[in-house]
Amino acid sequence: MDNQAIVELIQNEDYFLITSHVDPDGDNIASQLGLLSIFKELGKHAVIVDQDATPVAYQFLLNDDVIYHQLPPDTRYDYSFVLDAANLDRVGDSVVALIQQGNGVINIDHHTSNTRFGTYNWVEPEACATAIVVYKLAKALGVTLTPEMATRxxxxxxxxxxxxxxxxxxxxxxxxSADLVRHGANPSYVATQIYDQEPISKLRLLVKVLSSLQSAADGKIHWLQITKSCYDETGSNVYESENMINYATSIKGTKLAILFREMENSDRIRVSFRSKGFVNVDKLAQCFGGGGHAAAAGARIPGTLAEVQQKVLTEACKWV
Ligand SMILES: [Mn+2]
Structure with missing residues (x-):
């Protein structure tokens, strides 16, 4: 059983690298920091290195810890923990290079499409978040949950x-969740930190995004777009657009919501998909080299905004 092998590896080893996927989301940051808390409790040495910056909304979880974007000099790590990533490409080229230098990779995830890329794999597709899998790892290690760990x-x-x-x-x-609250997670505090500290630039961006709303397939598809100029005009950035697709999902009759985003320094369009259960968007995203979950997935597709929209909408209409 890989799960037991992972528990024993943590007990027997002392130096670890922790990482996760590019375009960090809440579960990504929370799981990495939660695992770091576990290693701290066990007296292990661990460092988090992510390719991309940590979104502002999740920085309250850091406390006194650091998420690096380059390996600090003279850092020792013997094994790498990759969290919340369906495949190794998701961590980004610079981090893949780091992982390949260790003695092995521990893959901890909850994506159905996970490729079991690790030396050891603990993948639970029915878990709602990688944070749940990290929680189970803490239990398996016999670690007492601290308020910091529980909050993360x-x-x-x-x-x-x-x-x-x-x-x-x-x-x-x-x-x-109940057990995490029992050990010190404060639901109101966490929700306020994540959802009610928005910069006004984000609301200005939202105005632009909502005004781009269009529908297809008799209203079964609603889609939104963000061009590069939207960010400059509103003083916002790509991280502030993370959940704006939900406005398209919320419309009555929508079976499939799509958000098209131009990317800085890339000839690809970032496409996000959301479904309310009828469409498996993991499979739809795989048509374009992407993936994710049945209800939320994404892909990065080469082409101009207009080209990618045409290609994706033509395919999407077959799915609703
Ligand atoms: Mn996740």
Whole structure:
């Protein structure tokens, strides 16, 4: 059993690298920091290195810890933990190079499409968040949950379930959340930090995004777009657009919501998909080299905004 091998590896080794996927989301940051808390409790040495910057909304989870974007000089690590990534490409080229230097890779995730790329794999596709898997790892290690650990893992759960709303929200979601609250996670505090500290630039960006709303397939598809100039005109950045697709999902009759985003320094368009259960957007995104979950997925597709929209909408109309 890989799970037991992972527990024993942590008990027997002392130096670890922790990482996760590019374009960090809440579960990504929360799971990495939750695992770091576990290693601190066990007296292990661990460093988090992510390719991309940590979104402002999740920086409250850092406390006194640091997420690096380059390996600090003279850092020793013997094994790398890759969290919340369906495949190794998701961590980004600079981090893949780091991981290949260690003695092995531990893959901890909850994506259905996970490729089991690790030397050891703990993948639970029914778990609503990687934070749940990290919680189970803490239990398996016999680590007592600290308030810091509980707060971090709880943040991963609320973000990946859309605040306990998505179809991945299960009895286990609430049972683990209850235990995290029991050990010091404060639901109101976490929600306020993540959702009610928005910069006004984000609201200005939202105005532009909503005005781009269009529909296809008799209103079964609603889609939004963000061009590069939207960010300059509103003083916002790509991280502030993370959940704006949800406005398209919220419309009555929508089976599929799509957000098209031009990317800085890239000839690809970032396409996000959301479904309310009828369409498996993981499979739809795979048509374009992407992936994710049944209800939320994405892809980065080469071409201009107009070209990618035409290609994606033509395919999407077959799915609704
Ligand atoms: Mn996740």
């Amino acid at each position: 893992l709880y943040a991963g759960i609320i973000t990946d379930t859309g605040r306990f709303r998505y179809t991945n929200t299960t009895l286990e979601t609430f049972e683990v």
